[in-house]
Amino acid sequence: MYKVSMHNHTNLGDAQDTPEAMARTAYVQGFTHFAFTEHALNPGFPDITLTDEHIVPYMKAICDLKARYCNAMEVTLGIELDYFTNPDGRRGSWGLQVEALRGAFDFIIGSVHEIPFEDKYYSFNRAGEIDTLLNLSGRSAASVVTQYYETEMDMLETVQPEILGHMDLIKKCNERDRLYAEGSHRIRALKEKVVECAKKYDTIIEVNTGGISRYGAHAVYPTVEVLKMCRRKGVPVTIGADAHNTKDIYAHYELALSMLKEAGIREIAVFEGKKLKMLPLDEQKEMAV
Ligand SMILES: [Zn+2]
Numbered sequence: 001m002y003k004v005s006m007h008n009h010t011n012l013g014d015a016q017d018t019p020e021a022m023a024r025t026a027y028v029q030g031f032t033h034f035a036f037t038e039h040a041l042n043p044g045f046p047d048i049t050l051t052d053e054h055i056v057p058y059m060k061a062i063c064d065l066k067a068r069y070c071n072a073m074e075v076t077l078g079i080e081l082d083y084f085t086n087p088d089g090r091r092g093s094w095g096l097q098v099e100a101l102r103g104a105f106d107f108i109i110g111s112v113h114e115i116p117f118e119d120k121y122y123s124f125n126r127a128g129e130i131d132t133l134l135n136l137s138g139r140s141a142a143s144v145v146t147q148y149y150e151t152e153m154d155m156l157e158t159v160q161p162e163i164l165g166h167m168d169l170i171k172k173c174n175e176r177d178r179l180y181a182e183g184s185h186r187i188r189a190l191k192e193k194v195v196e197c198a199k200k201y202d203t204i205i206e207v208n209t210g211g212i213s214r215y216g217a218h219a220v221y222p223t224v225e226v227l228k229m230c231r232r233k234g235v236p237v238t239i240g241a242d243a244h245n246t247k248d249i250y251a252h253y254e255l256a257l258s259m260l261k262e263a264g265i266r267e268i269a270v271f272e273g274k275k276l277k278m279l280p281l282d283e284q285k286e287m288a289v
């Protein structure tokens with residue numbers, strides 16, 4: 001009887017609710033495994049990501065909750081590493097940052113939110129920025145989409161995170177297929193390469209329900225087709241609410257479960273401390289409230 005969210009945020013980063021409120025809500029809703037994954041420092045957004053002075057209070061807050069919920073709910077201390085290469089393609093001080101974080105946290109979510117062009121980054125969290133990129137650069141949507149997935153593969157190789165965050169984040173910007181046709185052979189091949197890359201580096205792929213909460217039904221990621229690729233290639237899968245407030249913790253959870261089942265997946269990956277466990281999907285906990 002399990003209920004799992006391996007990806008959640010708090011008001012110590014860019015979200016609305018306190019760690020205490022998030023944990024309490026998850027517990028009341030019957031979650032057995034609940035991870036906090038605040039954003040690691042992104043120098044472009046120091047107010048909503050963990051600066052040096054904020055990282056220790058974050059760790060302390062989550063460790064206090066680990067102690068408070070021990071024997072009741074498995075609380076884990078993760079971090080979401082926002083990957084960005086330098087605009088010239090160099091990787092800067094990534095190696096050092098990654099190694100420091102790896103020891104301090106139970107696990108790392110590696111995520112690509114933005115891609116560089118010339119001297120700026122453009123975020124897939126905001127469709128308007130991608131329109132600006134297309135207008136300014138004169139590039140095709142196809143080349144931008146390819147760059148997004150290639151950056152994810154670069155991130156997997158460089159960071160080797162335990163979990164790949166929202167593999168299809170780009171879907172947020174693809175309402176009514178404005179950037180690419182979801183079912184096209186080209187997109188399928190790109191996604192397949194990402195799944196193979198995840199396999200190579202032992203990275204788990206998440207079903208991220210947060211996109212649906214914040215961007216609507218078109219932003220379910222990844223698709224059942226990708227989950228089937230994960231099953232065929234032996235890539236473990238987990239569920240992350242990517243919740244930025246208490247009401248989104250359970251939102252769309254049942255949809256995520258049904259997608260996993262439709263894809264023929266029978267186990268869900270979780271962390272208990274730094275330890276990876278595979279839990280049987282058929283024993284998911286029923287909603288408590
Ligand atoms: Zn993210």
Ligand SMILES: [Zn+2]
Pocket residue numbers: 007008009080242
């Ligand atoms: Zn997140």
